[in-house]
Amino acid sequence: MSIVALMARDLRLATRAGGGTFLALAFFAATMTLVPLGLGPQLRLLAAVAAGILWVAAVLAALLSLDRLFQADFADGSLDLLSLGPLSLESIAFAKIAAHWLTTGLPLTFLAPLTALLFDLPGRGYGVLVTSLAIGSPAVSAIGAIGASLTMSIRRGGLILPLLVMPLLAPVVIFGAGSVKAAIDDSPNAALLFLAAFSLAAVLLSPFAAAAGLRLNLHA
Amino acid sequence: MMFALANPKRFMEFSGTSLPWIASAAGILIGVGLYFALFVVPPERLQGETVRIMYVHVPAAWTAMMAYAIMAVVSLVALINRHPLADVAAREAAPLGALFTALALVTGSLWGKPTWGTYWVWDARLTSFLLLLFLYLGYIALWNAIEDEVRAARAAAVLAIVGAVNLPVIAFSVEWWNTLHQGESIFRPGGPVIAPVFLWPLFVMAVGYTLLFASLWIVRIRTAIIRRSIRARLSGIREQ
Numbered sequence: 001m002s003i004v005a006l007m008a009r010d011l012r013l014a015t016r017a018g019g020g021t022f023l024a025l026a027f028f029a030a031t032m033t034l035v036p037l038g039l040g041p042q043l044r045l046l047a048a049v050a051a052g053i054l055w056v057a058a059v060l061a062a063l064l065s066l067d068r069l070f071q072a073d074f075a076d077g078s079l080d081l082l083s084l085g086p087l088s089l090e091s092i093a094f095a096k097i098a099a100h101w102l103t104t105g106l107p108l109t110f111l112a113p114l115t116a117l118l119f120d121l122p123g124r125g126y127g128v129l130v131t132s133l134a135i136g137s138p139a140v141s142a143i144g145a146i147g148a149s150l151t152m153s154i155r156r157g158g159l160i161l162p163l164l165v166m167p168l169l170a171p172v173v174i175f176g177a178g179s180v181k182a183a184i185d186d187s188p189n190a191a192l193l194f195l196a197a198f199s200l201a202a203v204l205l206s207p208f209a210a211a212a213g214l215r216l217n218l219h220a
Numbered sequence: 221m222m223f224a225l226a227n228p229k230r231f232m233e234f235s236g237t238s239l240p241w242i243a244s245a246a247g248i249l250i251g252v253g254l255y256f257a258l259f260v261v262p263p264e265r266l267q268g269e270t271v272r273i274m275y276v277h278v279p280a281a282w283t284a285m286m287a288y289a290i291m292a293v294v295s296l297v298a299l300i301n302r303h304p305l306a307d308v309a310a311r312e313a314a315p316l317g318a319l320f321t322a323l324a325l326v327t328g329s330l331w332g333k334p335t336w337g338t339y340w341v342w343d344a345r346l347t348s349f350l351l352l353l354f355l356y357l358g359y360i361a362l363w364n365a366i367e368d369e370v371r372a373a374r375a376a377a378v379l380a381i382v383g384a385v386n387l388p389v390i391a392f393s394v395e396w397w398n399t400l401h402q403g404e405s406i407f408r409p410g411g412p413v414i415a416p417v418f419l420w421p422l423f424v425m426a427v428g429y430t431l432l433f434a435s436l437w438i439v440r441i442r443t444a445i446i447r448r449s450i451r452a453r454l455s456g457i458r459e460q
Contacts, residue, residue: 171393
């Protein structure tokens with residue numbers, strides 16, 4: 001199985017009935033609907049917190065589907081088969097990360113500006129909101145994959161995964177939301193560059209850590 | 221020396237004889253440091269008597285960071301050398317690290333009330349310590365969640381190393397995000413900006429806290445080894 005074939009298989013699994021994509025988007029929309037109910041309907045307040053809330057909700061929505069990243073394939077044995085094939089565990093991890101991003105991070109990137117409209121996000125913020133999500137959400141999938149690989153043998157891994165991954169994702173949220181705020185304030189946007197640097201490093205290094213997680217669960 | 225001690229039996233002998241010395245040195249240093257901190261050091265010009273909180277706060281923060289570094293290094297050794305004692309040592313360092321992190325957070329927020337006017341501010345160092353606490357809690361939770369001990373040890377070790385790689389980035393991002401905490405005033409180019417009267421009891425306390433960590437760590441490792449050998453003997457009896 002090549003990397004592309006593995007990605008195509010995961011894309012089909014995620015987008016068909018019972019897949020994660022729709023659920024992640026629905027969770028994101030539901031969270032964004034709850035926020036004004038909690039904070040009150042004043043648009044000025046909502047516009048001020050929009051960038052941060054959008055980023056937090058996007059990260060939570062991506063986390064929601066992460067625990068299934070390896071778990072289902074581990075439980076039914078397909079991960080064992082994959083590991084016997086020609087692909088290295090690192091490549092398998094990378095393919096899974098890419099498929100997860102294509103089915104959660106990327107759709108969230110397109111849904112976010114629509115949600116931002118409901119929060120009255122100032123006009124200057126939209127371009128950077130989409131850019132920052134496009135740049136930063138791969139890091140969420142990549143770092144989340146480390147947590148997913150470490151917890152895949154735990155029956156209720158979905159509960160422990162957010163605790164493991166949340167502190168590691170702090171820079172993504174800080175730079176992601178910070179870049180949107182900088183764009184609204186019309187100040188120089190160093191946050192976007194930091195976000196890009198963090199995301200590149202995360203996507204580059206995470207497959208190795210995730211492969212270590214897969215290895216210890218498959219061969220221990 | 222580290223590898224000579226990797227033998228559990230030799231570790232038990234060595235730690236059994238050295239533990240009383242380390243523990244009493246910790247007690248004496250913390251006692252002396254506290255005496256100077258509470259009775260000898262003069263009230264500070266701006267902060268008054270509250271400066272004395274520094275002597276329980278700063279060493280706790282140092283020890284908390286040191287504990288994570290130790291945990292990560294021991295985890296790396298455990299992953300490379302596959303040694304059960306290293307697994308145990310890393311596991312037993314985590315609750316202590318979490319404890320010192322919580323201690324630094326609590327004493328810091330008690331210090332914040334009189335000096336900043338509030339128990340908690342979302343300042344860079346406070347926030348990164350809160351995240352450090354979550355890293356410790358996640359590490360402990362992962363150990364407890366995986367039943368198979370070998371698997372749990374390796375998973376936790378990978379997590380500790382990933383956390384160690386990411387910690388500087390987290391610290392930097394939080395620093396970039398907000399800074400209210402006073403800047404580095406001790407380890408900085410050009411020497412400390414704190415007067416020596418205030419400084420040397422702090423170092424006494426820091427060494428005391430480090431030795432306290434060391435003795436508690438040794439006690440925890442010894443307990444884990446003893447518990448394991450009891451369990452092995454019990455299962456041996458059951459089989460007969």
